[in-house]
Amino acid sequence: MPAQPDVRNDLPLKHWTPTSWAQLAAQNLDLFLADHAICEQQAALFGLSLIGHYPGDDELVDKMSALAAEEVSHLRRVTLLLRKRGHRPSKKRSNPWVQGLRRQIESHREALLKVDRLLVGALIEARSCERFSCLMQTLGEEEADVRSLLFDLGPAEKRHWQMFFQLAQRHLPPPELEPRWQRWLEIEAELSAAGGIEPTVHG
Numbered sequence: 001m002p003a004q005p006d007v008r009n010d011l012p013l014k015h016w017t018p019t020s021w022a023q024l025a026a027q028n029l030d031l032f033l034a035d036h037a038i039c040e041q042q043a044a045l046f047g048l049s050l051i052g053h054y055p056g057d058d059e060l061v062d063k064m065s066a067l068a069a070e071e072v073s074h075l076r077r078v079t080l081l082l083r084k085r086g087h088r089p090s091k092k093r094s095n096p097w098v099q100g101l102r103r104q105i106e107s108h109r110e111a112l113l114k115v116d117r118l119l120v121g122a123l124i125e126a127r128s129c130e131r132f133s134c135l136m137q138t139l140g141e142e143e144a145d146v147r148s149l150l151f152d153l154g155p156a157e158k159r160h161w162q163m164f165f166q167l168a169q170r171h172l173p174p175p176e177l178e179p180r181w182q183r184w185l186e187i188e189a190e191l192s193a194a195g196g197i198e199p200t201v202h203g
């Protein structure tokens with residue numbers, strides 16, 4: 001596998017996953033992958049749901065339909081790998097980390113609701129990128145298939161958080177967007193610091 005600069009280098013996150021989480025996920029790799037598959041399915045659905053909310057936003061429709069297609073390709077790849085290992089995707093589970101983020105979304109004013117939905121999308125993608133990179137560094141050569149999957153997906157999820165953030169940037173000037181984003185990063189860091197105890201993508 002070629003050397004790759006650590007994709008975590010310019011992630012905006014304020015909390016870094018401890019290596020103890022990566023060790024837990026590595027010891028329960030099939031559980032991690034089963035959860036990962038369902039996260040890819042949920043990521044595709046989230047992109048499609050934004051198209052349903054904002055069908056008049058051409059740029060969003062184009063980018064979210066491309067994103068959903070890419071997330072489905074990730075889902076297919078994880079599912080095939082799981083099957084090769086004798087496992088299946090897990091059932092949809094309640095995800096306290098995502099629920100914690102969703103509870104903080106500004107739901108009363110449409111302009112801010114849209115910005116918050118996009119910023120939450122950016123956070124989900126950034127955290128996925130961080131977790132994939134963290135786990136990849138812990139896995140040994142005997143898990144070459146999973147390392148190869150994570151090696152490819154880390155940069156894709158990094159591109160995705162930047163895409164969500166860029167879509168949000170269209171709706172608020174920097175002096176308003178920046179403090180809002182910083183507040184979101186703090187909320188996410190708190191939620192994330194409370195996790196790291198389950199071998200799941202965001203647990």
Ligand SMILES: [Fe+2]
Nearest residue numbers: 040043071074
């Ligand atoms: Fe993905």
Ligand SMILES: [Fe+2]
Nearest residue numbers: 043125157160
């Ligand atoms: Fe993604």
